[in-house]
Amino acid sequence: MSGDEPDELLARLRAYEGRAAAVSCVGKDRVNLPMIRHWCEAMGDTNPAYEGPEAVAPATMLQAWTMGGLSGNETRTAAFDELSALLDEAGCISIVATDCEQEYLRPLRPGDEITFDTVIETVSERKTTKLGSGYFITTRTDMRVGSRLAGTHRFRMLKYAPHAPARAKRNTPRPRRPRPVVNRDNAGFWEGVDRHELLIQRCTGCGTLRHPWLPGCNSCGCLDWDTVRASGEGTVYSYVVMHHPPFPAFDPPYAVALVELAEGVRMVSNVVGVPYDKVRVGLPVRVEFRRYDDESTAGSEGAGGVQGDGVLLPVFRAAEGEA
Template sequence: MAARDEFGARLKAYEGRSAAVARAGRDPVNAPMIRHWCEAMGDTNPAYEGPDAIAPPTMLQAWTMAGLRGHTDRAHAYEELLDLLDEAGYTSVVATDCEQEYLRPLRPGDEITFDSVIESVSEKKTTKLGTGYFVTTRMDVRAGPDLAGTHRFRILKYAPVRQARRSSARQTPSRPRPVVNRDNAGFWEGVRRHTLLIQRCTGCGTPRHPWLPGCNACGSPDWDTVEASGEGAVYSYVVMHHPPFPAFDPPYAVALIELAEGVRMISNVVGVPYDKVRIGMPVRLEFQAYDDELVLPVFRGREEVA
């Protein structure tokens, strides 16, 4: 017990230490990056273009990234903390969540600087992945002298659970559950009833997915739903080979499906071998039950007939 307490105290000593000091964004806020972001996200909000454009608030962290070259003025406290956890056997890492607070809109021409601090290291926690520690960093992003926003990022550094010795009748791990919140609860309720519901703005008629509290096109908070026909096509895809996850059996295809209604969603393609999935392949919606509680929408691919 004393050894565990001593190790926890060593970790706690990193709280409040700097992970980055007065670093500068690689580029000022600029219109091309805003345009690329909006095109990738399918965000047509008029506030993000024109002479009075602002940057989408969710780009906050993008302006702090240094690209493949990284930042040369590295602070060592964060790396030391991760090395300490590695040496103690907590060798795996997973990002768990992030939180952002927006205080002032960013506009083209703003020069970005930021500081980062190790905000907290949790007590030892036991999760389904393994036992470890949650590490939270807080980044304060500034535009000139003004605090523009705050970005908190949390990871779990953990020792993986070893595969339990099973009898010959091995149990299949359960499929991960979706995160249901107040914004998307209606979508998952529809899935439970084998109905795929698409949000539609009642202000301008724009459909959207995933479900959001407001319209990206006109900003209206009012919406209704339409039921998807189930017809679609593969817009893009990847084949997952590694790393393996419990309840998944690689290789398998994960696709971005473009529905007939004009929205896109990520799901699995079933019914065809993973190496036969192609961009443009027509697919049809199905609902697949993974256990007594979990139902997910998947898409059955249809190979072209030669």
């Protein structure tokens, strides 16, 4: 326990450990093929196990069957709201999801009705993070089909008091953007970026295009591949607007899009050339290569190769006249 943490507050918080946050809830929809299809289309998962009369649901959909939607779950208890209010009183007024863990115990099939209970499992000691100081709260949701446990979902969040904004120091260099992780599986993609080429992997066994780059084909399992140079044309398939707390090298809010290329594969990148609140599904975009963090070309577009500490990244510019 940190030295400045009141023993009394931690004791009051931990009194909620083991208390139910939701009891005898029933999923709003039974496991069903349309939801499975939507999930697989969004994930680009073409596994035949998720289709037809013997279909099973992707294991990673486990939480989807318990989501309450905008109306929530009617059988939720007051325990979590009370815990949250107690932390608000202590100055921990912000909250962020940090991670989750899932355990899959049996396959789910269309027609299965999911019931579930949620418990407040643990409340941590007060922790100091880059966002601020506060408490990690872990909930555990047990999901069942009939009397059989189908899976467990642990969800962890940080309820914290934000740090006071730091005053900017004069002549402090702007933090660098995080560098992409380059490995033997995706090195060819980044070599293409250095040449201002957007390369897509193509399976030489069945011809399937894929992105991100992988060591083998999801469709036929073939390990051999070559590349296709993308035209760079695409449309916004989906997007989010990032409103996270200030983070080095980034200035929220900004738009991050899942772009569907003309060749049919999808990739994630930033949308530029249009205000974040003007990005929309179906917006035509075209790839451009933008250099970051290199003082000689900071913010420039079309600067190839790696120079100094700069990093060249593919981003997507809204088509002229679409802003």
